[in-house]
Amino acid sequence: MEVETSQHAYDPTRYERPAVTVDVVIFTLINQELHVLLVQRRHWPFEGFWAIPGGFINMDESLEAAARRELEEETGVRDVYLEQLYTFGDPGRDPRMRVISVAYIALVRADAQKISVSDESTDVRWWPVRALPDQLAFDHEQILAYAISRLRSKLEYTTLAFQLLPELFSILELKHIYEQILGEKLDKGNFYRKIKESNLLEETNVVREGRGRPTRLWRFRRDRTAEKQFVFRWREDRIDRNP
Amino acid sequence: MEVETSQHAYDPTRYERPAVTVDVVIFTLINQELHVLLVQRRHWPFEGFWAIPGGFINMDESLEAAARRELEEETGVRDVYLEQLYTFGDPGRDPRMRVISVAYIALVRADAQKISVSDESTDVRWWPVRALPDQLAFDHEQILAYAISRLRSKLEYTTLAFQLLPELFSILELKHIYEQILGEKLDKGNFYRKIKESNLLEETNVVREGRGRPTRLWRFRRDRTAEKQFVFRWREDRIDRNP
């Protein structure tokens, strides 16, 4: 609940309030590799350190709206997948004051991600998750590690991977994402079967020419209603636990 | 991150702050049935409605510490399983002011739960989850529904069920909990095998006499280190999603 579990009516002056921010861990795929957006801090504390983008919530917006606003400010991208990750609120995680951070995960499509963040900018950058900065500001290493772990585990039993792909893609590109995020090689044949049987994809007549046999492109079938859930694979060691 | 993603140093007066509370959904087993603890409100708003216990965080305690404090205030119980559920923060969810609520789930052992909450008390009560009050205060119906759904899904791939049982129990009591929470009958033979093979239980020489053949009691093996994770079953329709 809130407020007066005891007998007294609420007195707003009785409680000091922490600051509340929303941090958004933004993932995208660049050259088939998973990247995350970080910003470099310009002031004390953690000056010069890289940090997960975020900011204060406004009093009239929901947490998710705040996350979407933050996301758009950083990347200019709207209409992405967004999910609440966890709320971090240890005292002392920010030396200036008590800050409660509600962390979100965002997945940005590969074809939309170039829009706003240029490679030349020195204070906002996409980092490959396999080669992150040594140290991040605040407790952001912990947040980021948890975000990656959540992404991994959810990938296996949701259609989350499609959020990272462009509108049209080949099945082997999809397999590549799975391999990227899960960090292991998958069998081509079994992958084909599993995806095809899931009925998750819609065949298009678009074909991409390349070195070998032309590649048929597919699109994620969004119209399915009340369908069986897609489960790529169950892995007991990928259980989402609290950080 | 926090604070000044823009160029300006932080000015504490620039932002109005929401109130932050911690709500704890406390589950226990009474007569083999899953119950949840609710408190009845005595003041506006939602006077007379039942609500999930909770309260403001102190400025010097972590979120989890606040949840433990709240839990102890309500039940007098320490040393229980506690897990962060989700953070609810829509504007208008509390008519008095902007409140961000970090919700937690707590599992209280069956043998410890009688301690503090008496059945006669009119404003604090254990409610069976199968017969909850029609309406709850604030958005607490949503919070409770999500808590139950999370409990169901986690039961299947964690050892969470043991947190609800007393020190010693029979395998068929454990099966009963699974049936309670999952809401379906399980095969006796298959359940035995699965639990025994998991090596999760330690045989005791305690036996309980009853109507039929004496019942051997078991205890949860806490000493296992780096062992294989226990997965009771994978069910694709029990995926934990945001509320």
Next chain:
DNA sequence: TATGATAGTGTTGTTTATACACTATCAGAG
């Protein structure tokens, strides 16, 4: 026309899940 690269299918053995029949041990009724 050979080669390599991509696309896609078949086959088979192993593991896991499920359904359900079966045996075992005890208390109390008749």
Next chain:
DNA sequence: CTCTGATAGTGTATAAACAACACTATCATA
């Protein structure tokens, strides 16, 4: 004393899912 019902626990046949890997197909280019 033995029958019945209640609890405890095991065996087993079948089906479904998974993993490994061999195989075929189509195209560009050397």
